Amino acid sequence: MKQQTPDILQQMRDRLIMAHYRLGQKLRPSEVAAEFEVSANTIREIMLRLSAEGLLDYEDQRGFRVVGASDRLLHEITEFRIVLEQCGVERSIARGGIEWEAQMAAAHHKLSHIEARIRRTGDVVGVLKHWNDAELDFHLSLMGAADLPILQQSFRTVYARFRQQIVSPERSYAHREGNIIEHQRILEAALDRDVAASHDAIYRHLRRNLMPEPDARSEDTMTA
Amino acid sequence: MKQQTPDILQQMRDRLIMAHYRLGQKLRPSEVAAEFEVSANTIREIMLRLSAEGLLDYEDQRGFRVVGASDRLLHEITEFRIVLEQCGVERSIARGGIEWEAQMAAAHHKLSHIEARIRRTGDVVGVLKHWNDAELDFHLSLMGAADLPILQQSFRTVYARFRQQIVSPERSYAHREGNIIEHQRILEAALDRDVAASHDAIYRHLRRNLMPEPDARSEDTMTA
DNA sequence: AATCCCCGAAATTTTGAAATTTCATTGCAA
DNA sequence: TTGCAATGAAATTTCAAAATTTCGGGGATT
Missing domain, CATH: 1.20.120.530 (GntR ligand-binding domain-like)
Known part of the structure; x- marks a missing residue:
């Protein structure tokens, strides 16, 4: 297991920008983690950063969601x-x-x-x-x-x-x-x-x- | 162990804005975690968010640092x-x-x-x-x-x-x-x-x- | 003396599991 | 039938330890 967080962060960013996920779709760290073959926590950190950038919505205890179309x-x-x-x-x-x-x-x-x-x-x-x-x-x-x-x-x-x-x-x-x-x-x-x-x-x-x-x-x- | 991340996030933000830490100072998750009596990982997540806001500098494998005076x-x-x-x-x-x-x-x-x-x-x-x-x-x-x-x-x-x-x-x-x-x-x-x-x-x-x-x-x- | 390399300590990152909370379903009562 | 409470499953959050990387101090070679 090498350092791949920066890669995954960029890939996720690209995915969010290029409609790989639907707008408003719920995004579970565990599921995404499986795709990239890393642990859920690693993805969680990445998603927290992406919500700070405004590409994901995040609510305490309720998880992540792609920002909806509006x-x-x-x-x-x-x-x-x-x-x-x-x-x-x-x-x-x-x-x-x-x-x-x-x-x-x-x-x-x-x-x-x-x-x-x-x-x-x-x-x-x-x-x-x-x-x-x-x-x-x-x-x-x-x-x-x-x-x-x-x-x-x-x-x-x-x-x-x-x-x-x-x-x-x-x-x-x-x-x-x-x-x-x-x-x-x-x-x-x-x-x-x-x-x-x-x-x-x-x-x-x-x-x-x-x-x-x-x-x-x-x-x-x-x-x- | 209740949900206290939002509190700690806000407290950290206040600290960073009100010179509780020196500018440019290195900030170790483990040390801060001890102050708040939570685990280092919890603080790490908070710090990642604060670096996305521009209040902390973060470099891969090198940890966190309060943004320096400039x-x-x-x-x-x-x-x-x-x-x-x-x-x-x-x-x-x-x-x-x-x-x-x-x-x-x-x-x-x-x-x-x-x-x-x-x-x-x-x-x-x-x-x-x-x-x-x-x-x-x-x-x-x-x-x-x-x-x-x-x-x-x-x-x-x-x-x-x-x-x-x-x-x-x-x-x-x-x-x-x-x-x-x-x-x-x-x-x-x-x-x-x-x-x-x-x-x-x-x-x-x-x-x-x-x-x-x-x-x-x-x-x-x-x-x- | 200067440079490079190796090794050990310390810090960072990732992981998997425990603890907690939310969500949906069912059962009960009004 | 409707509303509410209880229950159980699923998801989220926290934790502590394992794995990896960085940092710094000798020691050997040039």
């Missing part, structure tokens, strides 16, 4: 994600140099290569992990010059929770062709050092995951 | 905290009603009561926990109408890490009289629904924890 939750995660990304690009535009631009271009190149391949072959599942990693890298590269690691770390966990909600069998995988264009728009705006355009491009990229706004004109905004 | 880290935490708070107030101003205003006023009232008492008696340690809770409540109330629980949760953990860095024996406890005025300024700006003034008041409240800026005029911003 339009409201997806809306909140998306809003927060937009905030972090807009903040990240804005700071990067202010600080970043040629190095930053090069990293964005590189990340976008890899991403669009994978996206083109998906459009061609129609196979999403086979390269889903690669696409996930590439999209995360691209969005991280946007805030790569923000000089605020804590922002990137925060983004990572929010991004994971976002994917968890999006990549469920119920929802479409969201590999629409729009994505390719939207990513390009984001890249161009960032390279142009145009803060407003960047904000807008990010918003447009994510807005379809927001819930319809409650009518702003209604009186009861100030409910007591 | 000007750079405090700077980053502060910058991120400012981002979250400014975002929170801005959204609250847009959405909040009379209920929100009342909650801010209430939280500020409690906080200034404690701060006045501290100024009078000079005793900080005795009411440090109360002050912490009150200040957190106040800052949370600023974003109370933002309608984004995920933002509040994120702020809670960042605030905890901020306190951990600030409330160390080395640094002054930072219970300067300036605090009282600054809190008042923040409250007034929020009640005035003045976004710019709110942003400014929050920045002024926290800026002394930022590191001096590198000279913006220097050439090597674009270091390769």
Whole structure:
């Protein structure tokens, strides 16, 4: 028995993000432990960490459960994600140099290569992990010059929770062709050092995951 | 042996925030376990969760360590905290009603009561926990109408890490009289629904924890 | 003197089982 | 029939010990 906790932790994270388990499904340490051929306690520790990241729900004496599908939750995660990304690009535009631009271009190149391949072959599942990693890298590269690691770390966990909600069998995988264009728009705006355009491009990229706004004109905004 | 993990988790969190352990100190599960009279494994689980919150450092096979004091880290935490708070107030101003205003006023009232008492008696340690809770409540109330629980949760953990860095024996406890005025300024700006003034008041409240800026005029911003 | 290697002590990680709590089912009474 | 209590099975939490890894101190070789 060697040290395999880090591996298993990452594998579990991937599973939760890539819909290996159903949303809302109960997850028993003993069952998962059997899959990985380790003891239940080892898995329990891993699951406690994953609940701290927001990928699992945990209640005392009641065990673990994959976070459930929820339009409201997806809306909140998306809003927060937009905030972090807009903040990240804005700071990067202010600080970043040629190095930053090069990293964005590189990340976008890899991403669009994978996206083109998906459009061609129609196979999403086979390269889903690669696409996930590439999209995360691209969005991280946007805030790569923000000089605020804590922002990137925060983004990572929010991004994971976002994917968890999006990549469920119920929802479409969201590999629409729009994505390719939207990513390009984001890249161009960032390279142009145009803060407003960047904000807008990010918003447009994510807005379809927001819930319809409650009518702003209604009186009861100030409910007591 | 009853269920006491939630208690111990909260106590440990308080200890880490209130300088019960030194920053950077090594923390052995077995030793802490002896203090609380539970087994080492129980504490280990708690510590794993606390490292996910960023209050402990954890390295495989090397155990746990209280996060060390670092000007750079405090700077980053502060910058991120400012981002979250400014975002929170801005959204609250847009959405909040009379209920929100009342909650801010209430939280500020409690906080200034404690701060006045501290100024009078000079005793900080005795009411440090109360002050912490009150200040957190106040800052949370600023974003109370933002309608984004995920933002509040994120702020809670960042605030905890901020306190951990600030409330160390080395640094002054930072219970300067300036605090009282600054809190008042923040409250007034929020009640005035003045976004710019709110942003400014929050920045002024926290800026002394930022590191001096590198000279913006220097050439090597674009270091390769 | 400096470096490397080996060994023992101490700490970390994993395990399997005991203790406790929750959950569902059945039986009893209103 | 409905509601409640009791019971037993299953799951969770805690524990203590075994297995593994790290850390540090000689001792031999260069």
